Amino acid sequence: MPSSTFTKIRLGIVCPMANERDNAVDFVRAVLGVCRSFSFQEIQFFTIFDRVCTDGTCDLLRDSARQIPELRVVYAEENRSVVDAYMRGYREAILSECDWILEIDAGFSHQPEDIPLFFATMAEGYDSVFGSRFIKGARFTETPLKRYLISRGGSLLTNWFLGTRLKDMASGFELFTREALAAILRRGIHSRGPFFQTEIRTFAHDFRIKEVPIHYRAGNHPVSNKTLQDAFTHLKRLRRMRKEGTLWRNNPA
Secondary structure, eight states: OHHHHHHOEEEEEEEEOOSTTTTTHHHHHHHHHHHHHHHOSSEEEEEEOTTTTSSSSHHHHHHHHHOOEEEEEOOTTTSSSSHHHHHHHHHHHTTTTEEEEEETTTTTTTTTGHHHHHHHHHHHSEEEEEEEEESSSOEEEEHHHHHHHHHHHHHHHHHHOOOOOOOOOOOOOEEHHHHHHHHHHHOOOSSSSSTTTHHHHGGGGSOOOEEEOOOEEEOOOOOOHHHHHHHHHHHHHHHHEEEEEESSSSSSO
């Protein structure tokens, strides 16, 4: 694909971080190394920190920003949950007038080498491109079976309850146009746990969307009863919205 396809596009990268000191700089450089090869008009990499970070990662990246011009370190003391961190990152990218906004998790649970497929697919005219762990070509490695089953089962249950169609309704590796993301956020994201990703993908149903395969690799992050309760509470809320005909603007069956 010719580089001229991207020369008028301002790219924003949203990546909340916490205690990532061991590989934070390597991750930022790896992601930017891929993105720079596409000749975007501008790239801004927003790392979002709050009081959860206690190992000095934030200070480390502030120092690194002197050598990495695209890096923007945002400290959001007001954050009360990981969802707040993502929301702050989205707002920063939207206010900076980024045309495309890439969301990616730190720590190499999402692989930078998967990014080009997002860009190539978005350039075909989509509003959002979603990374999927459950389609052909995807991989789910170094992750406990329980985590796989929860993610897979949650996606199937969501599709059954809401009539959505994505194979993966829970991944946080995704690319939006600014207009699509702003419209999705205006619908209201109410979950305070990982289910907020499902809310986002549900409201994206209105737009031109496509899934691309990713390699997901992550350790064992316990899924608490509180997290599951939050997910079921908001799944039921979205189900009510579907029955009322208010879940999507176009009210698909």
